[in-house]
Each structure stands twice: as C-alpha cells, then as structure tokens.
Amino acid sequence: MTDAPTAPTWAAPTAVGPLDATVEVPGSKSLTNRLLVLAALADGPGTLRGALRSRDADLMIGGLRALGADVVEGGDPGTLRVTPGRTPVPGAEIDCGLAGTVMRFLPSVAALAAGPVRFDGDPAARVRPMGPVLTALHALGVTVAGPDGGIPQHLPFTITGTGSVRGGSVDVDASASSQFVSGLLLAAPRYEQGLTLRHIGTTLPSLPHIEMTVATLRDVGVTVDDTRDGMWRVEPGPITARDVRVEPDLSNAAPFLAAALVAGGTVRVPGWPAETTQPGALLPDLLTRMGGRAEISGDVLSVTGTGEVHGIDLDLRAAGELAPTFAVLAALADSPTRLRGIAHLRGHETDRLAALAREITRLGGQAEETRDGLVITPRPLQAGTFHTYEDHRMATSGALIGLRVPGVEVEDIATTGKTMPEFPAMWQGMLGADA
Ligand SMILES: O=C(O)C1=C[C@@H](OP(=O)(O)O)[C@@H](O)[C@H](O)C1
Numbered sequence: 348m349t350d351a352p353t354a355p356t357w358a359a360p361t362a363v364g365p366l367d368a369t370v371e372v373p374g375s376k377s378l379t380n381r382l383l384v385l386a387a388l389a390d391g392p393g394t395l396r397g398a399l400r401s402r403d404a405d406l407m408i409g410g411l412r413a414l415g416a417d418v419v420e421g422g423d424p425g426t427l428r429v430t431p432g433r434t435p436v437p438g439a440e441i442d443c444g445l446a447g448t449v450m451r452f453l454p455s456v457a458a459l460a461a462g463p464v465r466f467d468g469d470p471a472a473r474v475r476p477m478g479p480v481l482t483a484l485h486a487l488g489v490t491v492a493g494p495d496g497g498i499p500q501h502l503p504f505t506i507t508g509t510g511s512v513r514g515g516s517v518d519v520d521a522s523a524s525s526q527f528v529s530g531l532l533l534a535a536p537r538y539e540q541g542l543t544l545r546h547i548g549t550t551l552p553s554l555p556h557i558e559m560t561v562a563t564l565r566d567v568g569v570t571v572d573d574t575r576d577g578m579w580r581v582e583p584g585p586i587t588a589r590d591v592r593v594e595p596d597l598s599n600a601a602p603f604l605a606a607a608l609v610a611g612g613t614v615r616v617p618g619w620p621a622e623t624t625q626p627g628a629l630l631p632d633l634l635t636r637m638g639g640r641a642e643i644s645g646d647v648l649s650v651t652g653t654g655e656v657h658g659i660d661l662d663l664r665a666a667g668e669l670a671p672t673f674a675v676l677a678a679l680a681d682s683p684t685r686l687r688g689i690a691h692l693r694g695h696e697t698d699r700l701a702a703l704a705r706e707i708t709r710l711g712g713q714a715e716e717t718r719d720g721l722v723i724t725p726r727p728l729q730a731g732t733f734h735t736y737e738d739h740r741m742a743t744s745g746a747l748i749g750l751r752v753p754g755v756e757v758e759d760i761a762t763t764g765k766t767m768p769e770f771p772a773m774w775q776g777m778l779g780a781d782a
C-alpha cells in the first residue's frame with residue numbers, strides 16, 4: 348500500500364478546543380439538479396433560488412444548455428433563470444464529469460431530441476453503472492449505442508431520439524442506484540404515454556431520493572402514483588414553470604455536525620427544513636445515537652458533543668451518501684460499528700467501501716468490508732495521508748479524522764468542489780481560524 352499522494356495534500360486542522368460554530372451550507376445538489384432538469388422541460392421560464400453552484404451543478408447546467416435550454420445567473424450566483432428550449436438539440440455532447448445525477452438524469456431528456464446526443468465523463472465515471480437506465484430507454488424505443496455494440500453498461504454512449512418518446516411500461520433493476528428510477532421518472536411527463544416503472548431488483552437503495560423525485564414532479568403539477576411498493580406511474584402532461592427556493596444540502600452538513608461529536612462543543616446549521624425528502628433528515632437521530640445531542644429550534648439544527656463517540660449498528664440503505672461521515676466517526680468511537688445495506692456504494696464516485704477500509708486502515712485503524720457494508724473497530728489513529736480518489740465525501744471525511752488526529756494530510760481537498768467548493772474555508776471558519 349503506497350502512501351504517495353497523487354495530488355497536493357491539505358493539512359487537516361486539529362481542533363484545539365470545543366467548537367462553537369454556525370455553518371451555512373450551500374444548496375442541495377440533489378434538489379438543484381432535479382429542479383434544473385424540470386425547469387428545462389417546463390412550459391415556460393422559471394427560477395431557482397439558493398441553487399448549488401459546484402462542479403456537479405455546473406455540469407448539469409452545461410448539459411441542459413447543450414440540449415437547448417438557456418440558463419443564466421440572475422443577480423447572485425445562487426439564482427438561476429432557466430428558459431426551456433423548444434425541443435432538445437441533437438448533435439450535443441454532454442460532459443457528465445463524475446456526476447451521477449448528470450449521467451443518470453440526462454439520457455431520458457436527450458431521448459426527446461431528434462438526433463444523436465453523445466455522453467462521456469471523467470475516467471472514474473466510466474466504471475459507474477449505467478446499464479439499467481439505458482436498457483430501459485432502449486425498451487421505450489430510443490436508440491442507445493456504445494463503442495462495443497449492444498446496450499452499453501457504462502459511459503461513453505450515444506442516445507439517438509426521433510423527436511418524441513412513446514413511453515409506456517418498463518422494468519428496471521435499480522439495486523445499484525436509485526438514480527436509474529429518478530432519471531427515467533423526471534422526463535416521463537414529456538413522454539407520449541407517460542411511464543409506468545417497476546423495480547425488479549432485490550434491494551432498492553436511497554428511497555428518500557426517489558421520494559424527492561416524486562415530490563419535485565408533483566410540485567410542478569405532474570400526477571405521480573407511488574402507492575404500490577417498487578412501482579411508479581407518471582402521467583403525461585405539462586411541467587409547470589416555477590420560482591423555487593432550494594433547501595440547504597443536509598448531506599453536506601453531515602461532516603460539520605459530526606465535528607461537534609469529534610471535537611466537542613456545538614455546531615449549528617441554519618435553514619434546516621421542517622420537512623424534507625433529503626436523507627440528511629436522519630442526521631439528528633443518528634448523531635444522537637452516536638453520543639451527540641441534537642436540538643431543532645426554529646429552522647436551526649444544533650448538535651452538541653462531548654468528544655465521546657459511540658459505535659453503532661446502522662442500516663444506511665436509505666442514506667448511503669452519509670456513510671463516509673459515519674465510517675470515520677466510527678473509527679473515532681469507543682466501541683465497534685457495523686454499517687449495513689450499502690453494497691451499492693461500490694459504484695459511487697469510487698468504490699467507497701474499499702476506499703474507506705483502506706484509508707482508515709492506513710492511519711492505523713481497523714475497518715473491514717463485508718458483503719454490504721463495513722465493520723469498524725476503533726484503534727488509536729496516527730498521522731498520515733488520507734487518499735480521496737476524486738471523492739468529495741472521502742475528502743470531507745479525512746478532514747473529520749484530522750480534527751482529532753494530528754498530522755492528517757488530505758489528498759486533493761479541491762475534490763470537494765464536486766458539491767461544496769467552499770469546503771476548506773468553511774471548515775477553517777468552523778474552527779474559528781482564517782482559511
Ligand atoms: O438522486 C440523487 O440525487 C442521489 C441519489 C443517491 O444515489 P444512489 O442511489 O446511487 O446511492 C445518492 O447517493 C446520490 O448522492 C444522490
């Protein structure tokens with residue numbers, strides 16, 4: 348196991364005392380990218396306020412522009428005015444970067460174009476699973492081609508539409524990613540017969556993210572029936588243009604709130620929604636189970652810790668994107684932890700189960716992969732490089748370990764730009780230090 352970083356490292360600051368910080372987190376990636384897609388397919392111009400500006404959001408904006416939508420900043424960077432193109436433009440090239448939401452949400456939109464639209468992304472994106480969404484589009488009469496013949500299972504690929512999509516019924520195995528379902532449902536109101544989608548896999552991750560898709564569709568006037576488990580029916584019809592405010596990204600609040608448990612003291616996040624479909628809604632309960640105290644007062648969530656962290660047995664199927672934060676919390680706990688239900692993390696930005704096990708072990712901890720998760724047994728940790736594999740949540744997790752363990756160097760902290768470019772300054776700000 349080599350320790351040589353492949354990108355510059357960032358010296359993670361250690362906490363010198365209990366925290367007392369208020370951290371404003373930027374807009375939700377998942378909501379921003381859904382609302383952008385719906386705005387681009389709507390019946391008139393619409394506006395997003397408090398939208399995330401980050402690599403994933405900019406890639407979504409770039410993809411939608413390539414498909415004919417006009418997206419402009421209105422005043423401040425978080426205000427985006429979106430004017431739909433009359434029909435998606437053929438001949439477009441879409442760079443998905445490493446964004447699951449772009450590679451899984453835009454093929455069903457590109458299918459509405461009359462002509463080819465080519466998709467590609469980062470080298471690391473070319474191993475993320477795509478097969479089920481492309482097989483479904485093929486079954487709905489859309490031409491899908493990859494470099495090797497057959498239905499492609501990964502980027503790159505080309506979608507060639509005829510100007511309209513028939514729609515109808517499809518079976519999709521979404522056990523590798525809920526985004527297969529969300530991507531198909533988002534464009535479905537624009538399909539002639541709408542869409543009936545049935546999940547045929549044994550497990551279904553990230554159900555809150557599918558509920559988020561259903562809620563955002565309903566908010567723009569689309570009729571969705573989700574009364575049967577593992578089945579969704581989207582009726583064809585117009586998508587109403589709207590002026591919407593994006594909630595803060597609760598998953599990106601996770602490392603800051605978890606910091607209160609690691610360093611002791613209190614971290615407050617304003618703008619905490621009273622109701623939300625974001626999986627981060629689980630944070631107050633989960634952080635309490637690991638030794639913190641959570642309080643919601645008005646729209647401010649406060650988490651207070653003592654520096655003591657307890658191990659947990661946790662099924663994170665519904666909220667896999669929280670797993671990196673909880674894995675490193677577990678490495679700093681006073682008893683073992685088992686994380687379950689997250690086999691699909693092997694297809695995230697990197698194989699997160701392997702990456703977390705390797706990096707925790709590299710610092711002297713004990714973390715083992717199981718079939719569907721991790722078992723982490725606390726051990727004293729030591730200085731070293733925390734490798735991040737172009738994964739924003741690995742980078743924020745390395746910072747969290749560094750609060751407690753002096754001498755942690757986080758490789759490529761800039762990779763947090765995927766969803767939170769301001770992370771290094773926000774982290775220093777939480778510690779009361781200058782960036
Ligand atoms: O639809 C979304 O916005 C997301 C769904 C989830 O994907 P998976 O179901 O692939 O885990 C989540 O992990 C990802 O960060 C965002």
Ligand SMILES: C=C(OP(=O)(O)O)C(=O)O
Pocket residue numbers: 445446447448668695696740766
């Ligand atoms: C899995 C994640 O991202 P993506 O949207 O690229 O799938 C994530 O942000 O944790």
